[in-house]
């Protein structure tokens with residue numbers, strides 16, 4: 064086993080492991096076959112599994128996700144790729160109205176075990192229509208599970224859990240993390256959905272982050288450590304199920320909370336985390352909560368503009384300082 | 390069809406017609422909430438197609454789907470109980486009129502977002518092929534759905550992947566209240582589009598159960614043989630308005646009269662008589678249908694309401710609805 068693996072290789076590896084294990088797992092999406100995906104996240108799958116398991120599609124987001132749904136209802140475990148998460152809007156009917164509701168509204172007759180994978184988030188200067196962090200779109204829909212791993216090993220472990228899940232999972236792969244490297248995943252690595260990870264321990268403040276905000280929060284924590292402030296960093300890993308137990312337990316130790324989210328403040332997942340804390344954990348707090356989040360503007364193109372809009376290490380550090388001084 | 394098969398088809402169509410009438414009456418009595426989209430007039434499409442399909446084939450329908458559920462083996466009692474919000478309803482009263490589903494008989498759902506289920510049917514056909522069965526999938530939809538993006542995406546995908554799926558348009562000349570001809574660039578909203586996807590397209594008299602059965606059987610055989618999808622446009626007419634609140638006054642009286650004279654039940658009856666089936670035998674089928682539906686109405690009325698706590702079950706496959714730990 065190589066001693067490091069990239070996040071992008073981990074995506075293909077995670078899918079391949081499940082395809083080897085379970086013949087009902089099939090992939091479909093634009094350019095995912097011989098081309099290996101526009102983000103090279105499906106490299107090797109076509110070669111290993113062939114065109115009967117890895118299907119190139121037309122540019123038809125509704126057909127991709129709709130067909131995945133029909134296949135999932137009838138005995139397959141499809142893994143559908145939507146190239147950029149922004150394009151989820153093109154098949155939003157399936158994510159918002161069809162996939163998550165059919166089990167409920169048929170009184171449990173039909174289940175939809177599928178994964179919709181998609182490249183999420185900014186930081187690469189792709190402009191307003193290819194850079195959004197859209198996981199909070201899915202968060203508004205009852206019936207979808209939402210995974211957003213931050214490390215290569217988690218990509219593999221959570222991919223296993225997502226593909227094995229009998230419920231539908233939207234799997235957000237962060238574009239800014241694709242080149243990141245990390246420890247490889249041991250054989251049979253499965254990371255249960257809905258289990259957050261405490262990725263750094265600290266007694267002074269809890270930083271709750273997701274996907275590319277996790278390494279950012281860790282960097283902020285390192286800087287703060289130099290000032291004598293020890294931050295505990297939680298990688299949520301999933302938005303549904305949402306591991307509030309881990310967040311509340313951490314607050315029991317730190318009594319201060321900052322959420323670090325890339326999506327716009329308005330309607331972002333941090334608001335849900337914070338509202339549960341206000342509802343159930345108010346007594347744990349010694350200071351107000353702070354949300355570091357994206358601004359409510361379309362993502363601009365230039366680096367300097369994009370940085371102004373999405374969270375940065377500096378913004379997190381500043382937020383923590385104001386809280387610890389409270 | 391042999392006379393016995395046609396008689397069975399006639400009886401099934403009659404059950405559907407009586408069930409739709411019952412749904413209408415129950416609505417007027419305040420016993421059916423929400424809305425209904427009755428399919429009275431469309432019976433021959435559901436029953437003709439079902440006669441040509443195998444029990445393990447898949448069917449996807451729209452919010453106007455009572456007839457497909459009933460043709461595919463749902464009982465009038467299950468359907469009416471669902472409409473009447475009873476615990477014994479087909480979907481435990483979580484679906485309602487627009488979502489009648491009976492997965493155990495391959496009736497994989499009724500979808501209320503116009504056109505959304507066409508890609509799903511393609512997916513079910515894809516799955517059949519991946520699993521190496523020779524099942525096919527059928528999507529029934531209205532003429533209005535032919536102007537939705539998902540229609541075009543599904544047709545193209547099904548054609549390039551050569552999927553065993555049949556797209557059956559129930560062209561009743563109207564979308565909601567607007568004639569389809571006023572908003573569509575070609576005269577035959579479905580069949581005229583087929584050549585654009587390189588698949589066969591055909592128009593059939595959707596009120597003639599034999600014609601529908603014949604066309605569906607032919608296209609189904611073709612799909613099972615691996616020759617890919619087809620598009621069938623079945624011409625028909627709805628006897629009621631679009632939904633429960635629509636008196637359908639926008640339809641010219643002469644048009645309504647012409648179509649009511651071309652009733653699928655009368656047509657089938659005429660064929661039976663031509664085949665030598667006696668009026669007495671046909672009358673017995675009518676009576677069986679009437680009594681089945683009457684009993685269904687009584688049973689549904691007597692059934693209990695769902696336990697309110699059921700509202701919080703069944704989002705996830707573990708039976709629950711929890712979104713957090």
Ligand SMILES: Cc1ncc(C[n+]2csc(CCOP(=O)(O)OP(=O)(O)O)c2C)c(N)n1
Nearest residue numbers: 453501502503531532533534561563564565
């Ligand atoms: C995407 C979408 N747009 C609009 C509607 C509202 N709507 C419900 S039924 C209908 C008319 C559909 O007509 P058609 O497809 O011909 O089917 P029919 O009702 O005649 O069976 C409309 C516009 C909807 N349900 N879904």
